[in-house]
Amino acid sequence: MNYNNPNLIFTTVPSGKTGWNSPSNIAIVKYWGKKGIQIPSNPSLSFTLNKSMTETTVEFIPTSNNSNNLEFYFDGIKNTKFAEKTSTFFNRIIDIFPFINQLDFKIFSKNTFPHSTGIASSASGMSALALILCDIENQFFNTFKTKEEFYKKASFVARLGSGSACRSIYGNASLWGHFDGINNSSDFYASELPFEINPIFKNYRDTIIILDSSEKKVSSTAGHNLMNNNPFGQSRISQAKNNFKDLINVLKSGDLDYFVRIAENEALTLHAMMMTSKPSFILMKPNTISVIERIWEYRKETNIPVCFTLDAGPNIHLLYPHENRNNVGELIESLSSFTTEQPIMDYMGDGPEKINL
Ligand code: 2P0
Numbered sequence: 134m135n136y137n138n139p140n141l142i143f144t145t146v147p148s149g150k151t152g153w154n155s156p157s158n159i160a161i162v163k164y165w166g167k168k169g170i171q172i173p174s175n176p177s178l179s180f181t182l183n184k185s186m187t188e189t190t191v192e193f194i195p196t197s198n199n200s201n202n203l204e205f206y207f208d209g210i211k212n213t214k215f216a217e218k219t220s221t222f223f224n225r226i227i228d229i230f231p232f233i234n235q236l237d238f239k240i241f242s243k244n245t246f247p248h249s250t251g252i253a254s255s256a257s258g259m260s261a262l263a264l265i266l267c268d269i270e271n272q273f274f275n276t277f278k279t280k281e282e283f284y285k286k287a288s289f290v291a292r293l294g295s296g297s298a299c300r301s302i303y304g305n306a307s308l309w310g311h312f313d314g315i316n317n318s319s320d321f322y323a324s325e326l327p328f329e330i331n332p333i334f335k336n337y338r339d340t341i342i343i344l345d346s347s348e349k350k351v352s353s354t355a356g357h358n359l360m361n362n363n364p365f366g367q368s369r370i371s372q373a374k375n376n377f378k379d380l381i382n383v384l385k386s387g388d389l390d391y392f393v394r395i396a397e398n399e400a401l402t403l404h405a406m407m408m409t410s411k412p413s414f415i416l417m418k419p420n421t422i423s424v425i426e427r428i429w430e431y432r433k434e435t436n437i438p439v440c441f442t443l444d445a446g447p448n449i450h451l452l453y454p455h456e457n458r459n460n461v462g463e464l465i466e467s468l469s470s471f472t473t474e475q476p477i478m479d480y481m482g483d484g485p486e487k488i489n490l
Contacts, residue, residue, distance in 0.1 A: 173310045
């Protein structure tokens with residue numbers, strides 16, 4: 134499948150401005166390992182966040198020299214690293230949006246979550262850019278017949294920027310990766326869940342406990358690549374498929390005990406894969422384990438179905454039903470001894486939004 138389209142070339146090159154807010158997401162069943170061009174080794178499923186967003190606005194003008202020039206401002210400050218990352222992304226998708234070469238870009242981006250908290254921003258950042266490019270196509274070429282077509286292409290394009298970004302295009306929960314029996318599931322783009330999610334998951338909470346905000350030593354892309362020679366790689370793929378199938382059932386039934394088991398099993402497996410790669414690496418910190426033990430204790434004491442998941446980093450994502458938010462407040466309070474950072478009180482959100490400029 135591809136979206137290459139040589140017809141997307143301006144006859145009269147316009148100037149303009151377009152912006153999107155796009156959220157981060159937290160995977161419950163993790164994407165870890167890929168092949169070819171951003172094809173996942175296993176299906177994954179994530180909750181879309183509400184507060185952890187990237188807000189991006191792009192100004193474009195006709196280019197003066199037949200190849201695009203790009204400036205990137207993050208938090209109002211020129212950022213050459215992000216400019217290079219975006220140029221690499223734009224080069225990868227030039228056959229999808231050939232009009233990119235007719236434009237010069239000024240990109241203004243900021244995150245709504247605190248700066249340098251170690252929260253992955255590639256999902257929100259790349260999905261915002263994908264939406265902006267599809268929006269430019271929509272404004273000037275009028276190619277999308279339906280909203281579904283627009284979002285599907287945005288998800289396809291976001292995946293080429295960063296795998297997990299393709300899931301940020303949809304609100305609530307989103308799945309990515311072909312799975313027999315799930316209509317429209319694809320390795321090339323994410324989609325909404327094809328059924329009503331159990332109401333217990335409405336506004337499901339994700340409180341992020343920041344334990345270390347330094348830049349991680351092994352990038353996710355490097356981590357994915359190390360899965361190719363991981364001796365447990367094949368069994369990980371079968372496990373992820375089983376967890377994915379079970380999670381689909383849990384999201385229908387609302388069985389929170391089972392949800393807790395799947396979420397924690399996935400988080401610990403993700404980090405076990407890092408520890409068993411060659412070379413091996415550890416992204417957890419001592420406090421990650423201490424907080425996990427405290428969560429287990431608290432769950433045993435109270436029977437509240439609060440659990441954790443981890444991203445590719447040391448920070449804890451505390452997952453619990455909206456209706457338990459007041460009780461879990463005391464657990465969050467007790468975790469403050471492990472960190473000086475404020476927790477990010479996030480929850481399941483509605484997905485990206487166009488910015489009115
Ligand atoms: C996920 N992660 O499913 C997993 C779980 C981190 C842990 O996807 O190389 O930034 O850009 O496709 O998407 C992080 O990897 O990697 C990730 P690339 P990405 O959310």
